[in-house]
């Protein structure tokens with residue numbers, strides 16, 4: 001038996017017991033009505049918009065900015081492992097996915113793989129599942145963990161775009177079963193887009209396996225100055241284009 005799975009299951013049981021014993025604070029305001037009080041849920045930005053174009057990335061859509069309240073709630077899910085936030089954040093991501101027009105029974109949502117865990121595990125895979133359920137289930141598509149790490153991934157925090165791109169090249173590979181979805185529209189899912197290095201590499205690998213990547217959806221978009229000034233093919237140097245909120 002895989003010992004890692006056993007330990008993970010035991011950890012899950014212990015975490016569930018711990019949550020039963022302690023009151024769940026709100027991830028947004030630390031108030032008593034956790035995991036996310038009505039006031040904080042309503043404050044999350046839910047206006048799907050196209051992100052500023054990133055070099056080598058497909059079209060990316062986000063639900064809100066990666067700062068303030070939106071960032072705090074996402075980090076509670078991502079870094080503190082608060083699984084209770086999966087449903088409200090999944091619902092937020094579902095709005096983005098639906099707004100893109102890519103939703104459909106043949107669409108395949110591919111989560112960016114978790115570092116050091118099996119494909120299909122981790123917060124992004126959970127978000128993709130929750131988003132799909134909120135978007136209509138099988139009518140909206142399906143999720144498939146078609147990417148995995150092939151190299152240990154150095155952390156991206158604090159690096160510029162060029163370093164992030166270099167860091168990401170070659171870290172992913174497509175799983176063998178990816179060939180089964182050739183011809184289907186593929187949408188890459190992640191929680192945050194910053195420079196776009198991760199989405200660019202995921203798209204490169206999936207496209208290299210013969211898949212048709214139509215775009216990517218994320219919860220939060222981080223706007224760093226270097227993103228707005230790096231020129232690339234099809235992207236004019238200068239100020240960012242105005243956001244295009246979904247109707």
Ligand SMILES: [Zn+2]
Pocket residue numbers: 026027028029030031036037038039040041
């Ligand atoms: Zn709150």
